[in-house]
Amino acid sequence: MLSVQNLTKVYPNGTQALKEVSFDVQDGEFLVVIGLSGSGKSTLLRCINRLIDPTSGKIFWDDLDITAASPSELRHIRRHIGMVFQQFNLVKRSSVMTNVLSGRLGYANPWLSLLGIWPAEEKQRAIHALERVGIADKAQSRADALSGGQQQRVGIARALMQEPKIILADEPVASLDPVLSHSILQYLEQLNKDGMTVICSLHFLDLVHRYATRVIALKDGIKVFEGLPKEIDRAKFKEIYGEDAQEVRATSLEAPA
Amino acid sequence: MKDLSHLKKLVRNSLLFALLLVVFVYSYRVTGIDVARLVRDAPKARNIVLDFLHPDLFRRDVEIVTLDMAFPIPCGSAPEAEPAASGPRLATSVPCAAARERFALEGFELAPNSTIEIRWRLPDGRLWTINRVQTDADGYFQVEVEARPIAATADGVPSLIQADALVPVGPYKPSQTFDDVMANMLVTIFMALMATTIATLVAAPLSFLAASNVTKRGCIGTVVYYGMRSVFNILRSYEPLVMAVVFAFWLGFGPFAGTLAMTVVTIASLGKLFSESIESIDPGPIEALQATGANRIQTVWYAVVPQIVPDFISFIVYHWDINVRISTIIGFVGGGGIGYYLKERIDMLAYRQAATAIWAIVIVVMALDFLSAEVRKRLT
Incomplete structure (x- = not known):
């Protein structure tokens, strides 16, 4: 269980990104974080693996205090938390294989990894990860030769190399064509069914209804909602997104079963 | 009152004009500009040009x-x-x-x-x-x-x-001159190669210290960042030729002094270019690899290096090209290589041999120019 307690983040320029946010995530949940751009979703996800250090508050993973971890402890914690990004964050000039293998750096022998030497079992693991997202045939392509949807799948494969218990997905479909959103989210849904906890920020409400097992909503860094997806009615929607908001459907043409 | 200010302006402008006139007349006399001589001595130029067209090959x-x-x-x-x-x-x-x-x-x-x-x-x-x-x-x-x-x-x-x-x-x-020119040309190319190589080995690590996204963190980082940038900027402002003379006093005239002079200037130039290249990388992959639990060196090696290597190689090849030209000039002040050979032949009035050297320089510079452009094109 992941427990976030009174999490607050104030950036050096004075922006208050998170205010006293608290919530729990049970193992195996598909938790979706919603809110407007700038509401603190990205900051929240990055505080969980401490890509951003919170100003105050605690994050416990079972009995482990992530917020108090030393740099080497933190690296060990991060190995078990995969992350998927809005902009994919692949090294564009490197091959797909190298990008996927780099997800394993936390486990690899530091010296061999700097020489670019990977044991055969790790290469096999990388191929297997690529097979899980259906692009094993692209292993030797340069990352920037792939389409956006394929690049995000490489991003997921890279996270899989960590054999993570938690996957943080920061707007994983916001840079993709809406029609590709379901394709990517279905991979995350499958990983969730395989036992991984998924914490994902999303924009489109119909995607939230389709994939989330539970939802929290942020507005100006404050948690304004926590509950089941079906509890977000019209009134809640207006409360989270403001009076001017209009719901946009991500995929009105084809909704998967 | 208004007339007076008008008069003052007129006097001031006239004085300024007179001063400029004096400066220009004096400059004209100091430079010894002599158009008549340019025409009169044309036949001399003709012989020299003919010698240049018949290099000793x-x-x-x-x-x-x-x-x-x-x-x-x-x-x-x-x-x-x-x-x-x-x-x-x-x-x-x-x-x-x-x-x-x-x-x-x-x-x-x-x-x-x-x-x-x-x-x-x-x-x-x-x-x-x-x-x-x-x-x-x-x-x-x-x-x-x-x-x-x-x-x-x-x-x-x-x-x-x-x-x-x-x-x-x-x-x-091939004539003796041809052999000598080739040998000296190789010296020049190798001087440029050594200077560029040493400069790369020094500039590559230092450039990280001069990159704001890597170094400019905290008090010490900021001091190091501005310090390193200043060093690069100060070194860059010295002409390689001046630097060569300084090193020649120290080490005597020869390829070593010339190479060191080029090295210092190339360190500054490459350091600045490298650091700018590092500053322009995509920070996304760094974040992604930090999130996987990779350590700092692994993150730099897997997320930063692949992004900067093509830029670095292109800058290195370009500077090798530049250094071949510079080392020709440095040769004139005793830096060795083809420049020194050329100066010797000109002093001996052996224009056909000088012509061979000049042709060699032109061909090598053009070839390197083409090569470096080709390499840079392939890397993008």
């Missing part, structure tokens, strides 16, 4: 050959010689002559700058020396000869004009 082995041609004295006493059209040969301004007449003797396509002995071979077989002459750089000579009465035709047998000449034989081979 080839040589051939030489062999002593005796050339001869019949020369009837007086005319009609014997058949005249058929003049040869090509190859090493002798020719006279008239096919025959009366005794005591003077005529010109020319020799063609002989060994350049060689001594030739010319003589009469009299009808009875005795030899009678005429003169010793020197061929010019094209293997040509001309000399005035008197038709001596002793060389008159006897019994229908004419005297021969004979010349023991060195003539070129065998295939063309």
Whole structure:
């Protein structure tokens, strides 16, 4: 269980990104974080693996205090938390294989990894990860030769190399064509069914209804909602997104079963 | 009141104009601009230009050959010689002559700058020396000869004009100059290569210290960042030529001093370019690899290095290209290599050899320019 307690983040320029946010995530949940751009979703996800250090508050993973971890402890914690990004964050000039293998750096022998030497079992693991997202045939392509949807799948494969218990997905479909959103989210849904906890920020409400097992909503860094997806009615929607908001459907043409 | 200010302005402008005039007149005299001389001395330039168009590239082995041609004295006493059209040969301004007449003797396509002995071979077989002459750089000579009465035709047998000449034989081979130029060109290319290599080894790590996204963190980081940038900027403002003179005082004139001078300037230039390249990378992959639990060195190696390597290689090749040009100039002040060779030849007025060096420089610079452009094109 992941427990976030009174999490607050104030950036050096004075922006208050998170205010006293608290919530729990049970193992195996598909938790979706919603809110407007700038509401603190990205900051929240990055505080969980401490890509951003919170100003105050605690994050416990079972009995482990992530917020108090030393740099080497933190690296060990991060190995078990995969992350998927809005902009994919692949090294564009490197091959797909190298990008996927780099997800394993936390486990690899530091010296061999700097020489670019990977044991055969790790290469096999990388191929297997690529097979899980259906692009094993692209292993030797340069990352920037792939389409956006394929690049995000490489991003997921890279996270899989960590054999993570938690996957943080920061707007994983916001840079993709809406029609590709379901394709990517279905991979995350499958990983969730395989036992991984998924914490994902999303924009489109119909995607939230389709994939989330539970939802929290942020507005100006404050948690304004926590509950089941079906509890977000019209009134809640207006409360989270403001009076001017209009719901946009991500995929009105084809909704998967 | 208004008139007064108008007057003041007029006086001020006139003074300014007068001052500028003085400056320009003085500058004109100091520079010694002399248009008349430019025109008058044009013929001198013509010779130099011709020498430059005939670089010293080839040589051939030489062999002593005796050339001869019949020369009837007086005319009609014997058949005249058929003049040869090509190859090493002798020719006279008239096919025959009366005794005591003077005529010109020319020799063609002989060994350049060689001594030739010319003589009469009299009808009875005795030899009678005429003169010793020197061929010019094209293997040509001309000399005035008197038709001596002793060389008159006897019994229908004419005297021969004979010349023991060195003539070129065998295939063309690269000249000594060509070999020397090649050797010195290699020295220059290697100087540039060493300077660029050492500079890369020093500049690559230092450039990370001068990259704001890597170093400019916290108090110490900010100090290091601005310090490193200042060092690069100060070093960059020195001309390699000035630097070469400084190192030459220290280490004596030669390739080592020249190489070090280029190294220092290249460190500054590459350091600045490298750091700018590091500053422009995509931070996304760094974040992604930090999130996987990779350590700092692994993150730099997997997320930063692949993004900067193509830029770095392109800058390195470009600077090698630049350094070949600079090392030519540095050679002039004693830095060794092709520049020094060129200066020596110019001082010796050996313009054809200088021309060989200049052609070599032009060709190598153009080739490297093309090569570096090609490499940079492939890397993007």
